Amino acid sequence: MDEILRVQQLTKLLDGQPIVQDVSFVLYKGQKMAIAGETGSGKSSLLKMITGYIQPDSGQTLFKNKRVEGPLEKLLPGHPGIAYLSQYFELRNNYTVSEELSYTNQLSDAEADTIYHICQIGHLLQRRTNQLSGGEKQRIALARQLVKKPELLVLDEPFSNLDSIHKNTIKNVLHNITARLGITTLLVSHDAADVLSWADELLLMKDGKMIQQGKPEQVYNQPLNLYCAGLLGAYNLITNHNTAFTQLQQLNWLTGSFILRPEYLSLQLKNQEFVVEGKVAGILFLGSHYLVQVTVAGETLLSYCMATDLPAIGSVVRAGFSSGNIAFISE
Numbered sequence: 001m002d003e004i005l006r007v008q009q010l011t012k013l014l015d016g017q018p019i020v021q022d023v024s025f026v027l028y029k030g031q032k033m034a035i036a037g038e039t040g041s042g043k044s045s046l047l048k049m050i051t052g053y054i055q056p057d058s059g060q061t062l063f064k065n066k067r068v069e070g071p072l073e074k075l076l077p078g079h080p081g082i083a084y085l086s087q088y089f090e091l092r093n094n095y096t097v098s099e100e101l102s103y104t105n106q107l108s109d110a111e112a113d114t115i116y117h118i119c120q121i122g123h124l125l126q127r128r129t130n131q132l133s134g135g136e137k138q139r140i141a142l143a144r145q146l147v148k149k150p151e152l153l154v155l156d157e158p159f160s161n162l163d164s165i166h167k168n169t170i171k172n173v174l175h176n177i178t179a180r181l182g183i184t185t186l187l188v189s190h191d192a193a194d195v196l197s198w199a200d201e202l203l204l205m206k207d208g209k210m211i212q213q214g215k216p217e218q219v220y221n222q223p224l225n226l227y228c229a230g231l232l233g234a235y236n237l238i239t240n241h242n243t244a245f246t247q248l249q250q251l252n253w254l255t256g257s258f259i260l261r262p263e264y265l266s267l268q269l270k271n272q273e274f275v276v277e278g279k280v281a282g283i284l285f286l287g288s289h290y291l292v293q294v295t296v297a298g299e300t301l302l303s304y305c306m307a308t309d310l311p312a313i314g315s316v317v318r319a320g321f322s323s324g325n326i327a328f329i330s331e
Protein backbone atom coordinates (compact mmCIF):
# COMPACT_ATOMS: atom_id res chain seq x y z
CA MET A 1 0.00 0.00 0.00
CA ASP A 2 1.21 3.53 -0.81
CA GLU A 3 1.76 5.83 2.12
CA ILE A 4 0.04 9.23 1.81
CA LEU A 5 0.48 10.76 5.28
CA ARG A 6 3.08 10.20 7.99
CA VAL A 7 2.49 11.89 11.34
CA GLN A 8 5.67 11.95 13.46
CA GLN A 9 5.61 12.72 17.18
CA LEU A 10 3.37 15.76 16.83
CA THR A 11 3.16 17.80 20.03
CA LYS A 12 1.30 21.01 20.87
CA LEU A 13 1.67 22.87 24.15
CA LEU A 14 -0.76 25.30 25.72
CA ASP A 15 0.58 27.33 28.67
CA GLY A 16 3.43 24.80 28.88
CA GLN A 17 1.05 21.83 29.10
CA PRO A 18 0.68 19.35 26.20
CA ILE A 19 -2.77 19.27 24.56
CA VAL A 20 -1.37 16.90 21.92
CA GLN A 21 1.60 14.77 22.89
CA ASP A 22 3.91 12.68 20.74
CA VAL A 23 1.25 11.46 18.30
CA SER A 24 2.50 9.28 15.44
CA PHE A 25 0.70 7.22 12.80
CA VAL A 26 0.76 6.42 9.10
CA LEU A 27 -2.18 6.73 6.70
CA TYR A 28 -2.19 4.75 3.46
CA LYS A 29 -3.79 5.71 0.14
CA GLY A 30 -7.48 4.79 0.03
CA GLN A 31 -7.77 4.25 3.79
CA LYS A 32 -10.73 5.38 5.91
CA MET A 33 -9.22 6.31 9.26
CA ALA A 34 -11.15 7.60 12.27
CA ILE A 35 -9.77 9.19 15.43
CA ALA A 36 -12.09 9.04 18.43
CA GLY A 37 -11.72 10.31 21.97
CA GLU A 38 -13.58 12.12 24.70
CA THR A 39 -14.24 15.85 24.49
CA GLY A 40 -11.03 17.81 25.04
CA SER A 41 -8.72 14.88 24.26
CA GLY A 42 -6.94 16.92 21.55
CA LYS A 43 -8.54 15.59 18.35
CA SER A 44 -9.25 18.97 16.70
CA SER A 45 -5.83 20.36 17.65
CA LEU A 46 -4.19 17.29 16.12
CA LEU A 47 -6.15 17.68 12.85
CA LYS A 48 -5.27 21.37 12.62
CA MET A 49 -1.56 20.58 12.99
CA ILE A 50 -1.78 17.81 10.37
CA THR A 51 -3.50 20.12 7.86
CA GLY A 52 -1.18 23.10 8.48
CA TYR A 53 -3.62 25.33 10.38
CA ILE A 54 -1.74 25.37 13.69
CA GLN A 55 1.99 25.24 14.23
CA PRO A 56 3.30 22.15 16.07
CA ASP A 57 5.69 22.75 18.97
CA SER A 58 7.57 19.63 17.94
CA GLY A 59 7.22 16.77 15.48
CA GLN A 60 6.09 16.98 11.88
CA THR A 61 3.64 15.72 9.27
CA LEU A 62 4.77 14.41 5.91
CA PHE A 63 2.18 14.49 3.11
CA LYS A 64 3.44 12.44 0.16
CA ASN A 65 6.92 12.60 1.71
CA LYS A 66 6.98 16.42 1.95
CA ARG A 67 6.67 18.27 5.24
CA VAL A 68 3.38 20.12 5.82
CA GLU A 69 4.27 23.72 6.70
CA GLY A 70 2.54 25.46 9.61
CA PRO A 71 0.88 28.91 9.54
CA LEU A 72 4.09 30.60 10.80
CA GLU A 73 5.92 29.42 7.70
CA LYS A 74 3.54 30.53 4.93
CA LEU A 75 1.13 33.31 4.02
CA LEU A 76 -2.04 31.24 3.57
CA PRO A 77 -2.45 28.38 6.04
CA GLY A 78 -3.41 24.93 4.74
CA HIS A 79 -1.81 22.52 2.31
CA PRO A 80 -2.64 21.93 -1.37
CA GLY A 81 -3.87 18.38 -1.83
CA ILE A 82 -5.38 18.25 1.67
CA ALA A 83 -8.99 19.43 2.08
CA TYR A 84 -9.92 20.20 5.68
CA LEU A 85 -13.52 20.63 6.79
CA SER A 86 -13.70 22.22 10.23
CA GLN A 87 -16.39 21.43 12.77
CA TYR A 88 -17.34 25.12 12.52
CA PHE A 89 -17.56 25.58 8.72
CA GLU A 90 -19.57 28.44 7.26
CA LEU A 91 -21.23 28.88 3.88
CA ARG A 92 -21.20 32.40 2.38
CA ASN A 93 -24.50 34.19 2.83
CA ASN A 94 -26.78 35.29 -0.02
CA TYR A 95 -25.24 33.03 -2.64
CA THR A 96 -26.86 30.09 -4.38
CA VAL A 97 -25.34 26.70 -3.64
CA SER A 98 -24.17 26.55 -7.26
CA GLU A 99 -22.32 29.90 -6.90
CA GLU A 100 -20.82 28.83 -3.59
CA LEU A 101 -19.46 25.64 -5.15
CA SER A 102 -18.18 27.26 -8.36
CA TYR A 103 -15.90 29.42 -6.19
CA THR A 104 -13.63 26.46 -5.36
CA ASN A 105 -14.51 24.12 -8.27
CA GLN A 106 -11.55 22.72 -10.18
CA LEU A 107 -13.48 19.96 -11.95
CA SER A 108 -15.11 19.47 -15.33
CA ASP A 109 -18.92 19.67 -15.39
CA ALA A 110 -19.18 15.88 -15.58
CA GLU A 111 -16.79 15.39 -12.65
CA ALA A 112 -18.62 18.03 -10.59
CA ASP A 113 -21.94 16.29 -11.35
CA THR A 114 -20.50 13.06 -9.93
CA ILE A 115 -19.60 14.89 -6.70
CA TYR A 116 -23.10 16.45 -6.48
CA HIS A 117 -24.63 13.02 -7.02
CA ILE A 118 -22.41 11.37 -4.37
CA CYS A 119 -23.14 14.19 -1.88
CA GLN A 120 -26.85 14.05 -2.77
CA ILE A 121 -27.11 17.79 -3.41
CA GLY A 122 -28.11 17.90 -7.12
CA HIS A 123 -31.58 19.15 -6.17
CA LEU A 124 -30.19 21.95 -3.98
CA LEU A 125 -27.95 23.77 -6.47
CA GLN A 126 -30.33 26.69 -7.09
CA ARG A 127 -31.23 27.17 -3.38
CA ARG A 128 -29.75 30.04 -1.40
CA THR A 129 -27.30 29.05 1.32
CA ASN A 130 -29.65 30.39 4.01
CA GLN A 131 -32.46 28.08 2.82
CA LEU A 132 -30.84 24.80 3.87
CA SER A 133 -31.15 22.34 6.77
CA GLY A 134 -28.11 21.45 8.89
CA GLY A 135 -27.66 18.12 7.09
CA GLU A 136 -27.89 19.78 3.67
CA LYS A 137 -25.35 22.45 4.68
CA GLN A 138 -23.01 19.68 5.86
CA ARG A 139 -23.19 17.89 2.49
CA ILE A 140 -22.63 21.14 0.59
CA ALA A 141 -19.63 22.04 2.75
CA LEU A 142 -18.28 18.55 2.00
CA ALA A 143 -18.90 18.97 -1.75
CA ARG A 144 -17.12 22.36 -1.58
CA GLN A 145 -14.02 20.53 -0.33
CA LEU A 146 -14.33 17.70 -2.87
CA VAL A 147 -14.53 19.97 -5.92
CA LYS A 148 -11.01 21.13 -5.00
CA LYS A 149 -9.93 17.65 -6.16
CA PRO A 150 -8.05 16.81 -2.94
CA GLU A 151 -6.01 13.65 -2.46
CA LEU A 152 -6.72 13.63 1.26
CA LEU A 153 -9.98 14.67 2.93
CA VAL A 154 -9.80 15.60 6.62
CA LEU A 155 -13.07 16.04 8.52
CA ASP A 156 -13.66 17.32 12.05
CA GLU A 157 -16.83 15.86 13.63
CA PRO A 158 -18.86 15.41 10.40
CA PHE A 159 -21.67 13.65 12.33
CA SER A 160 -22.19 16.15 15.11
CA ASN A 161 -25.60 17.83 15.26
CA LEU A 162 -27.16 15.41 12.75
CA ASP A 163 -30.14 13.14 13.37
CA SER A 164 -29.69 9.43 12.67
CA ILE A 165 -31.19 9.66 9.15
CA HIS A 166 -28.77 12.41 8.09
CA LYS A 167 -25.91 10.64 9.88
CA ASN A 168 -26.56 7.57 7.75
CA THR A 169 -26.71 9.71 4.60
CA ILE A 170 -23.31 11.26 5.43
CA LYS A 171 -21.88 7.79 6.19
CA ASN A 172 -23.01 6.64 2.72
CA VAL A 173 -21.55 9.76 1.15
CA LEU A 174 -18.22 9.18 2.94
CA HIS A 175 -18.20 5.54 1.92
CA ASN A 176 -18.72 6.52 -1.74
CA ILE A 177 -16.01 9.18 -1.59
CA THR A 178 -13.49 6.38 -0.98
CA ALA A 179 -15.17 3.70 -3.11
CA ARG A 180 -15.93 5.84 -6.18
CA LEU A 181 -13.46 8.73 -6.01
CA GLY A 182 -10.56 6.94 -4.30
CA ILE A 183 -10.00 9.85 -1.89
CA THR A 184 -8.25 8.92 1.36
CA THR A 185 -10.23 10.13 4.38
CA LEU A 186 -9.25 10.96 7.96
CA LEU A 187 -11.96 12.06 10.38
CA VAL A 188 -12.42 12.68 14.07
CA SER A 189 -15.49 11.98 16.14
CA HIS A 190 -16.15 12.18 19.89
CA ASP A 191 -18.56 9.27 19.47
CA ALA A 192 -16.70 6.13 18.39
CA ALA A 193 -20.01 4.33 17.77
CA ASP A 194 -20.55 6.69 14.81
CA VAL A 195 -17.42 5.49 13.02
CA LEU A 196 -17.38 1.74 13.76
CA SER A 197 -19.23 0.84 10.55
CA TRP A 198 -17.35 3.34 8.37
CA ALA A 199 -13.67 3.24 9.39
CA ASP A 200 -11.19 0.59 8.38
CA GLU A 201 -8.69 1.84 10.99
CA LEU A 202 -9.51 3.37 14.37
CA LEU A 203 -7.27 5.41 16.68
CA LEU A 204 -8.26 6.34 20.22
CA MET A 205 -7.01 9.47 22.02
CA LYS A 206 -6.97 10.47 25.67
CA ASP A 207 -5.35 13.56 27.24
CA GLY A 208 -3.59 14.42 23.98
CA LYS A 209 -2.05 10.96 23.54
CA MET A 210 -2.81 8.23 21.06
CA ILE A 211 -3.50 5.21 23.23
CA GLN A 212 -4.81 2.47 20.95
CA GLN A 213 -4.90 1.76 17.22
CA GLY A 214 -6.43 -1.10 15.24
CA LYS A 215 -9.32 -2.33 13.14
CA PRO A 216 -12.64 -1.19 14.70
CA GLU A 217 -13.64 -4.79 15.48
CA GLN A 218 -10.29 -5.49 17.12
CA VAL A 219 -10.38 -2.33 19.26
CA TYR A 220 -14.01 -3.02 20.22
CA ASN A 221 -13.32 -6.62 21.24
CA GLN A 222 -9.87 -6.11 22.75
CA PRO A 223 -9.83 -2.62 24.29
CA LEU A 224 -6.63 -1.62 26.05
CA ASN A 225 -8.32 -0.30 29.20
CA LEU A 226 -11.68 0.77 30.62
CA TYR A 227 -11.54 4.17 28.87
CA CYS A 228 -11.17 2.49 25.45
CA ALA A 229 -13.85 -0.07 26.34
CA GLY A 230 -16.28 2.66 27.42
CA LEU A 231 -15.71 4.81 24.32
CA LEU A 232 -17.00 2.00 22.13
CA GLY A 233 -19.97 0.72 24.13
CA ALA A 234 -21.31 -0.91 27.28
CA TYR A 235 -19.30 -3.59 29.11
CA ASN A 236 -19.22 -5.78 32.25
CA LEU A 237 -16.06 -5.48 34.32
CA ILE A 238 -15.05 -8.75 35.96
CA THR A 239 -12.31 -8.75 38.62
CA ASN A 240 -11.01 -11.23 41.18
CA HIS A 241 -13.12 -9.39 43.73
CA ASN A 242 -16.33 -9.53 41.70
CA THR A 243 -18.68 -11.47 43.96
CA ALA A 244 -20.85 -12.41 40.98
CA PHE A 245 -18.12 -14.76 39.86
CA THR A 246 -16.35 -15.92 43.04
CA GLN A 247 -18.60 -19.01 42.99
CA LEU A 248 -16.94 -20.06 39.73
CA GLN A 249 -14.09 -22.35 40.74
CA GLN A 250 -13.03 -22.48 37.10
CA LEU A 251 -12.12 -18.79 37.27
CA ASN A 252 -9.11 -19.62 39.47
CA TRP A 253 -6.93 -19.00 36.43
CA LEU A 254 -8.07 -15.39 36.53
CA THR A 255 -5.06 -13.23 37.38
CA GLY A 256 -6.27 -9.86 36.10
CA SER A 257 -9.40 -7.91 35.34
CA PHE A 258 -11.30 -8.43 32.14
CA ILE A 259 -14.30 -7.05 30.36
CA LEU A 260 -17.16 -8.87 28.76
CA ARG A 261 -19.40 -7.04 26.27
CA PRO A 262 -23.15 -7.48 27.06
CA GLU A 263 -23.72 -9.35 23.77
CA TYR A 264 -21.34 -12.06 25.01
CA LEU A 265 -23.17 -12.60 28.31
CA SER A 266 -25.90 -14.88 27.10
CA LEU A 267 -29.14 -15.83 28.80
CA GLN A 268 -29.66 -18.53 26.13
CA LEU A 269 -27.24 -21.14 27.42
CA LYS A 270 -25.47 -22.93 24.61
CA ASN A 271 -22.07 -24.45 25.48
CA GLN A 272 -20.91 -21.50 27.62
CA GLU A 273 -17.91 -22.36 29.81
CA PHE A 274 -18.99 -20.22 32.79
CA VAL A 275 -22.54 -19.94 34.10
CA VAL A 276 -23.98 -17.98 37.05
CA GLU A 277 -27.51 -17.71 38.35
CA GLY A 278 -29.16 -14.32 38.89
CA LYS A 279 -32.37 -12.36 38.94
CA VAL A 280 -33.62 -9.96 36.26
CA ALA A 281 -33.63 -6.54 37.93
CA GLY A 282 -34.43 -4.30 34.95
CA ILE A 283 -34.94 -4.19 31.19
CA LEU A 284 -34.17 -1.21 28.94
CA PHE A 285 -35.55 -0.94 25.41
CA LEU A 286 -32.77 0.03 22.94
CA GLY A 287 -34.67 -0.20 19.65
CA SER A 288 -33.34 -3.25 17.81
CA HIS A 289 -32.68 -5.09 21.11
CA TYR A 290 -32.95 -4.82 24.92
CA LEU A 291 -30.44 -4.32 27.72
CA VAL A 292 -31.21 -6.77 30.54
CA GLN A 293 -29.79 -6.03 34.03
CA VAL A 294 -29.18 -9.27 35.94
CA THR A 295 -28.33 -9.14 39.65
CA VAL A 296 -25.87 -11.84 40.73
CA ALA A 297 -24.65 -11.87 44.34
CA GLY A 298 -25.28 -8.13 44.67
CA GLU A 299 -23.53 -7.19 41.40
CA THR A 300 -25.34 -6.03 38.26
CA LEU A 301 -24.38 -7.71 34.99
CA LEU A 302 -25.54 -6.50 31.58
CA SER A 303 -26.77 -8.72 28.76
CA TYR A 304 -28.22 -7.80 25.35
CA CYS A 305 -31.34 -9.74 24.41
CA MET A 306 -33.52 -9.85 21.33
CA ALA A 307 -37.30 -9.34 21.81
CA THR A 308 -37.90 -13.04 21.14
CA ASP A 309 -35.61 -14.11 24.03
CA LEU A 310 -36.62 -11.53 26.62
CA PRO A 311 -37.00 -12.82 30.23
CA ALA A 312 -39.55 -11.33 32.65
CA ILE A 313 -38.47 -8.82 35.30
CA GLY A 314 -37.96 -10.66 38.61
CA SER A 315 -37.41 -14.04 36.96
CA VAL A 316 -34.41 -16.20 37.83
CA VAL A 317 -32.07 -16.69 34.87
CA ARG A 318 -28.76 -18.37 34.16
CA ALA A 319 -26.18 -16.16 32.44
CA GLY A 320 -23.15 -17.63 30.72
CA PHE A 321 -20.07 -16.68 28.76
CA SER A 322 -17.02 -18.28 27.17
CA SER A 323 -13.38 -17.43 27.76
CA GLY A 324 -12.93 -16.71 24.03
CA ASN A 325 -15.13 -13.64 24.37
CA ILE A 326 -13.42 -11.87 27.26
CA ALA A 327 -10.77 -9.15 26.99
CA PHE A 328 -8.12 -8.66 29.65
CA ILE A 329 -7.45 -5.00 30.30
CA SER A 330 -4.70 -2.93 31.88
CA GLU A 331 -5.86 -0.66 34.71
Ligand SMILES: Nc1ncnc2c1ncn2[C@@H]1O[C@H](COP(=O)(O)OP(=O)(O)OP(=O)(O)O)[C@@H](O)[C@H]1O
Nearest residue numbers: 014019037038039040041042043044045046189190
Ligand atom coordinates in the same frame (compact mmCIF):
# COMPACT_ATOMS: atom_id res chain seq x y z
N1 LIG B 1 -7.60 28.12 21.40
C1 LIG B 1 -7.59 27.49 22.57
N2 LIG B 1 -7.47 28.16 23.73
C2 LIG B 1 -7.45 27.54 24.91
N3 LIG B 1 -7.53 26.19 25.06
C3 LIG B 1 -7.66 25.46 23.94
C4 LIG B 1 -7.70 26.06 22.65
N4 LIG B 1 -7.82 25.06 21.74
C5 LIG B 1 -7.87 23.92 22.46
N5 LIG B 1 -7.75 24.15 23.77
C6 LIG B 1 -7.72 23.13 24.84
O1 LIG B 1 -6.94 22.04 24.36
C7 LIG B 1 -7.51 20.79 24.71
C8 LIG B 1 -7.79 19.99 23.44
O2 LIG B 1 -8.83 20.64 22.68
P1 LIG B 1 -9.36 20.05 21.30
O3 LIG B 1 -10.39 21.00 20.79
O4 LIG B 1 -8.20 19.75 20.43
O5 LIG B 1 -10.03 18.68 21.79
P2 LIG B 1 -11.13 17.79 21.08
O6 LIG B 1 -10.78 16.39 21.44
O7 LIG B 1 -11.19 18.11 19.63
O8 LIG B 1 -12.47 18.24 21.80
P3 LIG B 1 -13.98 18.27 21.23
O9 LIG B 1 -14.39 16.84 20.99
O10 LIG B 1 -14.74 18.91 22.35
O11 LIG B 1 -13.98 19.12 19.97
C9 LIG B 1 -8.77 21.11 25.51
O12 LIG B 1 -8.44 20.98 26.87
C10 LIG B 1 -9.09 22.55 25.15
O13 LIG B 1 -9.71 23.20 26.22
